[in-house]
Amino acid sequence: MALNPDGGRIFDHRLDNGLRVLFEPMPWLPTLSTTLMLPFGSATDPTGLEGSATVLHDWIQRGAGALDSRAHSDALEALGVRRGGSAGRETASLGASFLADELDQVLPLVSSMVSEPRLDEAEFAPARELAEEELRSLADAPTQRLFDALLAHFLDGGAGRSPYGTEPGLAALTPEALRADAVRRIGPRGAILALAGGADWDAVLAAVERAFAGWSGDSLPLPEARLRPADRHHVMADSAQTQIGLAFPAPAPADPDVYAYDLALHVLSGSMGARLFTEVREKRGLVYSVGAYYRALHGFGYTLGYAGTTPERADETLQVLLAEIRRLSEGVEADELERARVGTLSAVVMQGESSSARAGRLASDALLRGRVRTLAEIRSAVEKVDVHTLNDYLAAHPFPDPTVVTLGPKPLVEVAA
Numbered sequence: 099m100a101l102n103p104d105g106g107r108i109f110d111h112r113l114d115n116g117l118r119v120l121f122e123p124m125p126w127l128p129t130l131s132t133t134l135m136l137p138f139g140s141a142t143d144p145t146g147l148e149g150s151a152t153v154l155h156d157w158i159q160r161g162a163g164a165l166d167s168r169a170h171s172d173a174l175e176a177l178g179v180r181r182g183g184s185a186g187r188e189t190a191s192l193g194a195s196f197l198a199d200e201l202d203q204v205l206p207l208v209s210s211m212v213s214e215p216r217l218d219e220a221e222f223a224p225a226r227e228l229a230e231e232e233l234r235s236l237a238d239a240p241t242q243r244l245f246d247a248l249l250a251h252f253l254d255g256g257a258g259r260s261p262y263g264t265e266p267g268l269a270a271l272t273p274e275a276l277r278a279d280a281v282r283r284i285g286p287r288g289a290i291l292a293l294a295g296g297a298d299w300d301a302v303l304a305a306v307e308r309a310f311a312g313w314s315g316d317s318l319p320l321p322e323a324r325l326r327p328a329d330r331h332h333v334m335a336d337s338a339q340t341q342i343g344l345a346f347p348a349p350a351p352a353d354p355d356v357y358a359y360d361l362a363l364h365v366l367s368g369s370m371g372a373r374l375f376t377e378v379r380e381k382r383g384l385v386y387s388v389g390a391y392y393r394a395l396h397g398f399g400y401t402l403g404y405a406g407t408t409p410e411r412a413d414e415t416l417q418v419l420l421a422e423i424r425r426l427s428e429g430v431e432a433d434e435l436e437r438a439r440v441g442t443l444s445a446v447v448m449q450g451e452s453s454s455a456r457a458g459r460l461a462s463d464a465l466l467r468g469r470v471r472t473l474a475e476i477r478s479a480v481e482k483v484d485v486h487t488l489n490d491y492l493a494a495h496p497f498p499d500p501t502v503v504t505l506g507p508k509p510l511v512e513v514a515a
Contacts, residue, residue: 108460108470109299116287117310120460120470121302122294124453130295131195131453134208135461137288139188140263141256142318147270149263150279152229153222155185157276158284159192160221162210167221170207177203182454185261187249188320188395189465195454198296205309212284213313222273233262240341240505245402247333248343248503254324257395285315290464294456323398328499332509339386340412340506342419344403346498351394351466357479358491359392363401364438365430366390366423371437373422378405384415390423394466403500413510416502427496429489442480446473 109121143150160167174181177200182193192211196204236243246260291310293302325347349356367374367390374388387406392399403423407415449455450473463470504510 108472109303110470111303113286113307113311115311115313116285116289117313118290118464119303119306120290120292120464121297121299122456122460122472123297123299124295124456127296127453128198129195129453130198130201130293130297131457132193132205132208133290133292133454133457133461134192134212135290135292135465136190136192136212136284137188137317137320138190138283139186140259140261141187141321142283143256143259143263143267144275144279146267147275147279148259148267149229149233149261150267150271150276151190151283152185152232152261152263153225153268153271154276154280154283155183155190156225156228157217157221158211158215158280159183160225161216161218162207163214163216165210166216166218170210174204174207177207179204179207187257187259187261191458191461193454193458201297201302201305202308205305209309209313212289213310213315215280215284217273217277217280219273222276226268226271229263230265230268233265233268236262240335240337240339241404241406243335244333244341244343244404244503244505247331247505248345248402248501251326251329251331251503252345252400252501254326256321257323258326282316283318285317286310286313288317288319290461292457292460292464294460295453320396323395326501328501330502330512331504333503333505335505335507337506338408340407340409340415340504340508340510342403342405342407342412342416342510343503343505344390344401344419344423344500345503346401346500348392348399348401350397350399351463352397352468353399354479355491355495356392356399358483358488359399361435361438361442361480361483361488362426362430362492363390363392364441365434366426368438368441373425373434374419377422378415378418382414382418384411384418388419396466409507412504412506413512416504416510416512420500423497423500427492429492430485432485435483435485435488439480439483443477446476446480449473 111119180195183191250258385407390403
């Protein structure tokens with residue numbers, strides 16, 4: 099089915115096995131990019147086997163069908179494929195960019211990783227060891243460690259689990275347990291295959307049918323995101339800095355107000371001229387880094403705030419950070435909105451030049467919103483938000499009390515209280 103609400107074309111089709119296929123033509127490009135988004139992540143990791151999604155995501159890429167790990171990797175490299183992907187909280191993804199003429203050769207290699215992964219015993223230990231090393235690396239990555247702790251206190255249930263897993267969970271994994279997990283979670287229903295680039299829709303669909311129509315299996319529904327009550331927590335760390343993290347609910351991705359909210363966040367934190375950079379860093383010199391970012395899960399939006407500072411200035415930094423976030427409810431100036439709009443639209447335009455970015459956006463829209471948007475639709479929605487609309491929205495939707503997590507050598511006064 100072709101969606102054509104505003105001049106752009108996005109094709110949307112569902113195979114008989116449940117796989118949703120999206121395609122956006124970019125006829126000026128000689129390349130194609132694909133994102134295969136799979137509905138398994140840390141949110142659906144089995145209890146006691148935390149980290150299984152991350153290990154499984156790596157393991158399925160170590161050989162498929164008749165090709166062992168080296169042969170499969172060599173086949174992709176011989177076609178000039180640039181690979182990507184990751185395992186997250188709700189989904190795992192496999193990405194590929196390649197010359198459009200190689201579509202019929204590349205798609206079967208991508209499909210085989212999910213339809214017939216080898217899951218060889220010899221490749222299990224390296225996949226698990228890589229996940230264990232990534233988990234250990236958090237000790238040297240205080241910002242990532244902070245956000246993992248922040249989301250664990252902000253989100254209840256499976257959504258609060260870290261994709262890095264836990265030491266006991268990774269240690270408990272066995273090849274047999276992970277193979278059983280793959281049977282439960284790697285299936286076409288709920289999966290999304292998004293493509294963008296220089297190709298014809300009929301040729302794309304025919305190639306997808308040949309490569310993926312035989313894929314079968316189960317998948318698990320994504321759990322609904324639930325919130326814990328807003329609270330304050332501190333994580334002790336032997337560090338010369340203090341990391342401050344905030345989290346609070348925001349409009350869901352499909353909420354029409356999300357465009358106004360996103361522009362408000364850009365006023366707060368979208369550039370070197372934004373309020374947080376100006377008020378917290380430039381005027382007061384409190385931080386070396388500060389920002390606020392919109393994030394989303396299936397049907398749920400939230401905002402993360404961050405500041406990195408010294409232990410001596412951490413209490414003041416938190417107070418100023420909270421004050422600037424709350425001050426948004428008083429409204430923004432027309433020049434602030436225009437600067438935010440220009441920055442947002444520039445990012446939209448630049449994304450439109452990248453086939454891999456477009457494929458990723460299509461898959462993300464389908465998962466988070468249930469429908470896909472053309473770039474023209476996004477531009478139109480952003481341009482419709484004027485200063486009166488935005489200020490009315492901000493006045494009617496004051497920012498909620500956030501969950502606050504800090505990481506450093508000592509707790510802040512407010513957090514300790």
